[in-house]
Amino acid sequence: MAQTKNFRFEELLDKHHLKKTGARLRVLSMMYSKNTATSQPDLESVMSDIDRVTLYRILNVFEEKGIIHKVFDLNGTANYAVCHADCGENHHHDEHLHFNCTNCKNVYCLDDLHMPRLNLPEGFKADSFTLYASGLCPKCSKKSAATIN
Known part of the structure; x- marks a missing residue:
């Protein structure tokens, strides 16, 4: 299975005309293995080499190519999450809810929520938008409920 995933990452790098380096493949593997966005310092701590x-x-070239997108946490720290397949170079389609857990500080991309249509005043044209929510994620919410009982 690891070979299949690695092969998929190599195809992804080929698609975006990027060299297949060990560091790029490892970053992709780490990003795709997480269900939350991750910051550069977090990646540095697990990829010390x-x-x-x-x-x-x-991270910069992956964002430029539309492989990952940047989302900010409650402290203003940039975190990165995997993009949708229809994102492209300098053109992201990641208009989904970004949920910041106030307890564990994880940032989640909630892709499956229906986003409302953005009705801007006349003369305004949005190329993209970001929607944030904060509160407790399911794991922290469950822990919180357990301590109350």
């Missing part, structure tokens, strides 16, 4: 500048460049 990839230097900070290289990781920054990988």
